[in-house]
Amino acid sequence: MSLRPSGAFWPSALKQLWLPVLCVAGLLLGTAGSTSFYFPPATDVLATLWRELVHDGLAADLLFSLRNIMVGLAIAIVAGVGAGLVIGETELLRQATTPLLDFARATPTVAFVPVIILTLGIGSGPKIFLIALGSVWPILLNTVSGVHGINPAVHETTRSYRIPVRLRLLKVVLPGALPQIFAGIRVALSIAVVLMVVSEIYGSPVGLGNFILQSGSGFAVPEVWAGTVLIGILGYGLSVLLLAAEYVLLGWYHERPPRNRRARSLPRNEVTTS
Amino acid sequence: MAMSTMRGRRAADRVSLTSREGRKGPGRRGLFLLQLSAVMAVLLIWAVITAAGFVSSTALPGPLSVFGRFPGLLGSDAYWQAVGDTLGGALTGFLLAVVFGVPLGLVTGTYAVAEQSSRLLVDVLRSFPVIALLPVFLLVLGSTPAMKSTVVFLACVFPLFLQAQYGARSVPPMIAETVHGYRVPRLLRFRRVVLPSATPSIMTGLRLAGTTSVLVAIGVEVLTTLPGIGHEVVQAQQGGASASAYAYILTAGAIGYAINLLSQFAEMRLLRWRRLRHTD
Numbered sequence: 109m110s111l112r113p114s115g116a117f118w119p120s121a122l123k124q125l126w127l128p129v130l131c132v133a134g135l136l137l138g139t140a141g142s143t144s145f146y147f148p149p150a151t152d153v154l155a156t157l158w159r160e161l162v163h164d165g166l167a168a169d170l171l172f173s174l175r176n177i178m179v180g181l182a183i184a185i186v187a188g189v190g191a192g193l194v195i196g197e198t199e200l201l202r203q204a205t206t207p208l209l210d211f212a213r214a215t216p217t218v219a220f221v222p223v224i225i226l227t228l229g230i231g232s233g234p235k236i237f238l239i240a241l242g243s244v245w246p247i248l249l250n251t252v253s254g255v256h257g258i259n260p261a262v263h264e265t266t267r268s269y270r271i272p273v274r275l276r277l278l279k280v281v282l283p284g285a286l287p288q289i290f291a292g293i294r295v296a297l298s299i300a301v302v303l304m305v306v307s308e309i310y311g312s313p314v315g316l317g318n319f320i321l322q323s324g325s326g327f328a329v330p331e332v333w334a335g336t337v338l339i340g341i342l343g344y345g346l347s348v349l350l351l352a353a354e355y356v357l358l359g360w361y362h363e364r365p366p367r368n369r370r371a372r373s374l375p376r377n378e379v380t381t382s
Numbered sequence: 383m384a385m386s387t388m389r390g391r392r393a394a395d396r397v398s399l400t401s402r403e404g405r406k407g408p409g410r411r412g413l414f415l416l417q418l419s420a421v422m423a424v425l426l427i428w429a430v431i432t433a434a435g436f437v438s439s440t441a442l443p444g445p446l447s448v449f450g451r452f453p454g455l456l457g458s459d460a461y462w463q464a465v466g467d468t469l470g471g472a473l474t475g476f477l478l479a480v481v482f483g484v485p486l487g488l489v490t491g492t493y494a495v496a497e498q499s500s501r502l503l504v505d506v507l508r509s510f511p512v513i514a515l516l517p518v519f520l521l522v523l524g525s526t527p528a529m530k531s532t533v534v535f536l537a538c539v540f541p542l543f544l545q546a547q548y549g550a551r552s553v554p555p556m557i558a559e560t561v562h563g564y565r566v567p568r569l570l571r572f573r574r575v576v577l578p579s580a581t582p583s584i585m586t587g588l589r590l591a592g593t594t595s596v597l598v599a600i601g602v603e604v605l606t607t608l609p610g611i612g613h614e615v616v617q618a619q620q621g622g623a624s625a626s627a628y629a630y631i632l633t634a635g636a637i638g639y640a641i642n643l644l645s646q647f648a649e650m651r652l653l654r655w656r657r658l659r660h661t662d
Contacts, residue, residue, distance in 0.1 A: 127499040146522045204420035214638030218601040219631045222616040227441035301511040324517035339514040347509040
């Protein structure tokens with residue numbers, strides 16, 4: 109709605125930035141020279157983060173976590189979109205599986221963490237499995253609903269022109285469902301990050317979760333904060349990357365400015381997970 | 383006029399419903415049987431997989447042994463205690479998040495300046511995986527039920543805030559300008575204009591936050607020694623009772639499913655005047 113003219117860049121940037129800058133400044137000043145054990149100065153935390161990343165093993169932890177998320181999410185996307193296309197295209201199957209999928213989606217995957225890790229071990233395989241298991245449901249459900257939501261007229265047209273199935277799936281159904289699929293992937297990403305952290309805190313010799321757990325049990329408070337900040341950066345960075353990918357891939361779909369689009373996407377993806 | 387449009391809409395709903403049934407034809411009863419057979423098929427596949435020994439019975443016990451645990455569990459106090467602990471922690475955090483998130487979202491959604499100022503901050507904070515703060519909270523607050531509620535609160539407040547904000551922004555510009563032009567008092571405007579148009583979106587936020595609250599509560603229990611469903615899963619699995627662990631996992635699923643159904647029901651009752659966008 110409030111699409112700003114491109115000339116008014118500075119006022120709008122100022123409007124958006126004053127509060128974050130104020131918060132960061134407040135954090136820096138408020139904790140400067142802090143002697144509190146639990147809340148070390150923010151500069152110390154950042155220094156610790158830098159030191160751990162560059163000199164100690166934190167970079168390896170970061171890579172381990174990042175790889176697990178990427179692989180798990182990739183599996184979930186492939187499986188979720190594939191199964192979603194099939195289920196969404198077959199009306200009978202869609203109706204039959206609705207309660208099952210809703211139940212699966214409502215089951216908190218974190219409850220599987222002890223079961224999977226205690227039986228399958230603490231390596232990265234079980235973690236990837238957990239991440240894929242948790243993040244497949246929103247993608248699957250959104251694909252189903254995206255496919256189902258395609259205008260029936262489009263279907264009839266492709267049918268009457270006898271467009272081959274493969275072509276129809278790739279050129280009609282998949283693009284039509286893509287906006288919803290992306291909304292699902294965005295939900296899946298946040299689930300994946302949570303599962304990454306939980307599975308690594310629960311049982312792992314490496315990873316960011318393990319790093320903050322180890323630091324925490326050693327009462328190395330700046331390290332705990334540094335690891336936490338890094339996980340936050342990771343979560344935010346991944347979601348920004350995803351938005352960028354969506355911006356490129358779905359340029360044809362959103363002619364609205366990205367801000368409105370993002371605001372819309374939350375209810376849209378939730379509509380399908382009901 | 384409002385009445386007539388409402389009736390018109392409901393009639394339209396009915397028409398679309400019947401036409402949909404007419405097209406596919408399984409009917410209500412047929413649909414139920416169809417869904418039941420799908421559930422049965424999944425249970426059967428599960429039974430076959432475990433019976434054939436593809437996976438060890440500690441990783442995945444058969445459906446019979448899992449469901450066989452339920453009579454014993456349902457009669458035990460420990461089970462209900464665990465369910466109560468999880469729900470209690472989830473509900474406290476959830477309600478706190480409603481109290482803070484919804485009004486703040488409505489205010490920032492109504493005033494563009496507030497929304498623009500907070501956008502970047504909220505964007506960064508909401509993509510933060512709250513569960514990563516757990517070690518910090520363990521240090522600062524210790525392993526207490528209050529800590530569990532705090533983590534749940536932090537996880538739930540952002541979806542609620544964003545949905546309320548989005549809802550408040552969805553007031554049609556023409557109506558917003560009319561209200562502005564007639565200088566409708568602020569409180570009245572909130573009650574009569576902003577709130578009704580934001581309600582559907584807020585309901586979505588409530589549903590999102592509802593499932594999140596249980597998820598996070600269980601996550602905290604898995605990772606700490608706090609009592610609840612998550613803790614019971616860990617205990618059962620470590621004690622070699624996988625079937626009980628799965629029974630608790632299914633309980634967690636049932637709770638999540640029930641929250642979804644309840645919120646759908648509430649939405650239908652509360653928003654009868656508005657057409658549901660997701661009837662199926």
